[in-house]
Amino acid sequence: MTDRPNAARPGPVAETILYNGVIRTMDAANPVAEALAVSGGRIVRLGTQTEVMALRTEATDLVDLGGRMLMPGLIDFHVHLLSSMIARLHTTALDTADDFDTILGKIEAACARQDGRDWVVAGAYGARALGRMREPGALAALDAVSRGRPVAMQHLSGHGYFANSAALRIAGIDAATPNPPDGEIVKDAAGQPTGLLIESGAWPVTDAIPELTAAGKAEAARASIAYLNSLGITGFADASASLEALQFYRALDDAGALTCWAAFHLALSPTCSGYAADEVKVMREQRRELCGPHMNADFAKIFLDGVPSLRTAAMLAPYASAPDEPPVATSLTLDELTEAIADFDGDGLGVKVHAVGDRAIRMVLDAVEQVRRRNGPDGPQHQIAHGQFITAADIPRLAELNVLHDMCPPLWHPNSASLTHERMVGAERYATVWPVRDILAAGAAVVAASDWRTIAPDLDPWEAMCGLVTRRDPTGRHEGVHAPDQAVSITEVLPLYTTNPAAAMRLGHRTGRLAPGLSADMVMLDRDLMTIEPLAIAQTKVLATWFEGRLVHGSA
Ligand SMILES: [Zn+2]
Structure with a gap:
C-alpha cells in the first residue's frame, strides 16, 4: 500500500475499501477488478488498487481479500422461504431414511432434546x-x-x-x-x-399438532434471512407468499434486519392452496404499502399442473411407466389461464405459472401469446416455473413472448427425485430434459433457483451450479449423467444466479452485479470459480457476505 490517506481532495470518499482480490463483477463493461470502494451502502468505485485507494481517508475501513474471489451476492429466484425455515427449525429431519432402526434412533434423539415443545x-x-x-x-x-x-x-x-x-x-x-x-x-x-x-x-x-406461535414464525423469518446470507444469497423471490409471510418480512425490513432484496409472488390465484378471498383482496390492492424498502410484491402465482413423480405433470405423450393412463387434467383450461394472466398482466403483475410437463408449458406460452395480443406486447415479463420438459419447438417462444424460464429445482443432474422422474417418463423423453444450452442459445431470459425445500432439506446453490456445468451428481451418490449435451460453462451459469434474477425481480439497477452506483451486495469465496475443476464448484464455501456494504455473514 503506497497510497496515503487522502482527506483533502473533494469528491467521493470510501467508507470501506476491499482490496487485493479477484473481483468478478458480472458487469460486462468492467468484468474484473482488484479493489472496490463502498460508501453509503453503494459501490462508489471499482478498479485497480491504485484507482480505488485514491478514495481512502483516515476513517476508511480496509478489507484485505487475500487474493480471494469476490462476486455479487447470489439471488435465489424461487424459494418457499418462511414455510421451509419453519420446517427446518421445527421438524426432525429423517433424510428419507428407509431403515426403521435409523428412524427410531433419530426420533429417540429428538425426544430426548428439551426444546420447550x-x-x-x-x-x-x-x-x-x-x-x-x-x-x-x-x-x-x-x-x-x-x-x-x-x-x-x-x-x-x-x-x-x-x-x-x-x-x-x-x-x-x-x-x-x-x-x-x-x-x-x-x-x-x-x-x-x-x-x-x-x-x-x-x-x-x-x-x-399445535400451530407455531407468531413469535415462533417471526423468529423463523429472521433465521431464514441469516440462512440465506450464510449461503452467499442477498436476494430471493418467494414463489407463493401469503399475507402473513409478507407481514413478517415487512417487520424485519422496518427493523433494518431484512439483509436481502425480497420479491414476493402473491398467492392470489384460486389454484394456490390456502386461498382466502379477503386476504387476496388485501394483498392485491395494498401490495405497494405492504412492502418495505427492500421488498416488492409485483408478482402472482398460478399452479397449472403437478409433478412427474406422481404422474400429475401434464405431458404431451403418455407416461412410459403407465402408457394406458388417460392424460392428466390441468388445473385451468387454456381460456381460464388466459383470462387469469390477462387480469394480472393488466395490473402490472408478472405471473409465475407452475408448469412442469411439456403440454402444460405449451399451454402457458399459448396463453401469454393471447394476452400479448390482447393487452399489448409490452406487458410485464411472465414466468414458467420449472419448465423441466419444454419441447424444442417451444424454446424460441420464450424470448418472443418475454417469458422467463425459472429452472428449478436442481434436478438437472442425477439424484433420487430426477431418477424417479426418468423412470416415470422413460429414458427416451428424459434424454432431452432441461435443455439449458438450447434455451440460452435462443436468447431466453433464464434463472436457476432452488425451490427450497421441495427436493432437499438444505439449500445449496453451489452444488446446483456444479450440476449445471457437469450434469453429474456432485456428491457422487448417484451415477450417470442427464442430457450432457445441454451442459453449460460456469461463465454461462453465474448470470443465472445474479444478473438475470436481479432483472426478473425488477432490481437490475440496484443489485446482481458490481458496478458504481449499485448496492454493495457481495460474497467472498474460498476459491475462484473460474479457474477450478468443475466438480470442485460444489464444495465452494462462502467466507463472507455483505449486504449494502454491511458484513452480514462470516468475516473478512
Ligand atoms: Zn416452488
Missing part, C-alpha cells in the same frame, strides 16, 4: 420403511423411544403418517374410530390402530 414432528421417511411399520411391534418400538411425547412423522410422498400412541390419543384415534372418506386408519388383526395413517386418516393427528 411437546410434540416431535419428523419428516420424511423413505418409502421402504413402510414395510417394517406394517409389522407387529412397530408402534410399541416407536413408543419405547418417545418418552411419552406425541410423535408424528411424514412419509416421503406427503400422503401418509406414522404416529405414536401418545399422538393417537391426543388426536382421539382408537379402535372404535372408523376410516374417514378418502383415508385409512390402518389397524392390526386385533382391530387396534397401528399408527399408520393414510391420506385423510392422518388429519386428526396433523390437526392436533
